[in-house]
Amino acid sequence: MTELNMLEAINECLHAEMARDDRVVVLGEDVARTGGVFRATDGLFEKFGENRIFDMPLAEGAIAGASVGLAIAGLVPVAEMQFLGFAYQAMHQIAGQVARLRYRTQSRFDPAITIRAPFGGGVRTPELHSDSLEGQLANVAGLKIVVPATAADAKGLLASSIRDPDPVVFLEPLRGYRGIRGEVPDGEHLVPLGSARTARPGTDAVVIAWSHQVELACRASDRLSEEGLSIRVLDLRSLVPLDLVAIAEAVDSCGRVVVTEESPQTGGFGGEVVATVVEESFWSLEAPVVRVSGFDVPYPVGMVEDSYVPDEDRIAAAVRRVLEVA
């Protein structure tokens, strides 16, 4: 075990996967010579050279579209969207082409494409750097959506994503890059897609979260434990595939549910989680489910963003609400 932040864990994984499989190629804006604007791809250019990692022209659609061609040629592209909000300029390729390559060719080609992107708020970025699009992407059949919350999972889930024969959108929380640290297993570390993780045990209520919201939910759980409350936190780890069994098990055990996410509420993936809770565990519910989320406005500017992104206060307040129901 070595203590790493999420960025270091991602970088270590990319080094290992490129060394393990010479079909893996990395492409994106500023990924090679400067090692990525966050240094996620630091050292890859020096180690693997100009035939494995590529600084691309500034065109997100071409990055996603060329990845389709590279996959058809038998390579394993790991593409970076510099920020997830910029993926809007690639959405026609991601949703219309990357996601459908297997389906429309009936598996002649493995779209073994991983699209990495930092996302999420709290770091005072310019416009369109902080948007949470995971709900939109989860509505695209054919994509897998992976959302790690810890450094160890960042390494283990990224390795699984790169090795997965299906296209994966791998979302990295901006605030977690250097803000989340933890023990990371040395050497090969694989975390399967579609298996949720209990981030905090508990029996009074469960907060279902992903990505950086897991960290905040854990802080809320820790605070509430000082009041004698036992609040479980379920880290979904991937939205597609979704661990239906783990959700049902957590809801059946706790009976009271809060779902938290950063995106706008309407159409957010939180609604899908609530629907799953109702379908799987309606008879176990002891209170209405409460959603915590961003608001139904575009991701706002720096002076007000702390009121937009759910924080541990809002999560704790939501937990108190579901506990108030007799």
Add this chain to the structure above:
Amino acid sequence: MTRPSDEQRRQMLVDMVSARTQSRRMWNLQRQGQIGTMAPIDGHEAAIVGAVHTLDPSCDWVLPQYREPVALYRYGPEILEHVMLYNIGHPSGGHIPAPIRVLPHQISLATQIPHAVGLAWGLTLQDDPGVVLVFFGDGSSSEGDFYEAGNLAGVLGAPVIFLCVNNQWAISTPTHLQTAAESFAAKAAAFGFPGVQVDGNDVDAVFDAVHTARERALAGQGPTLIEATVYRLGPHTTADDPTRYVPVEDLEAARQRDPIARLRAELEASGLWDDTVHADVEAAAIADIDAAFEKAKSTPLEPDAMLDHCYSQDTQRLARQRAGMLSGLGDQDAGGRIS
């Protein structure tokens, strides 16, 4: 100038006549309600066949838009079978089997162009000797994907041939409303590689231009943009009524430049073609497409086939949906605990 041999020219006319014959057969099948929307090939035959006859199917890839597949005989009879599977709406229509180096045709215009660049780049990275030929139209050249892909191809020097078949119409939009550029070929200047215009009704000119582009690509000299100018002699698709917008005199003038009539007259003058040969080619083409249609209709289709090939393995959610569909109980099986 690289001229095709007499035998190549004869074979190209066979392919052109077959393609038009089969396209017209498909038009009739659509009108009978037996297949879905299709895009007639009339007027595009020389541009497509002339280009494809420069390629080596063992190493070169073709990425068609939607009007070309019926003219890709050079890549094998399986292509026609998949045209028919696609057009009857069978899920396997897009599965052109390995090792045929043809992708299923593209409906979302211009999205195939970055795929072509990525594929050509991937060939280079793996020291694969092939080139990639990508078809698109005058309308597609207005899409962002065309510019992003052209720019990327120039930067990479990828072995890709951009073939813009300018048929003068994007459904009802004429070229002067599509671009103010002097030509579509002129757009290559912004990408840093050559752009050339050819008469797309002249199969020899198309053959020469694409042959030259292929030689450049194989020599590591990068991409070429070719604009093959033709005239769409039929409607955009079975769902279009061109009498609303195509000037009658323009269409009549274009018919005088029909690419098949032109090549046929030349071959007849050389003694390489006659009415009997022509009738035989048409009859064989009809027999082939009817056989492909019958084979397509008899291709098995499992009740849950539409759920296959979305993921390499069903997700938990999709597995439940499949079980629900097969059980007849509804959208979900009883994984959701309703009682």
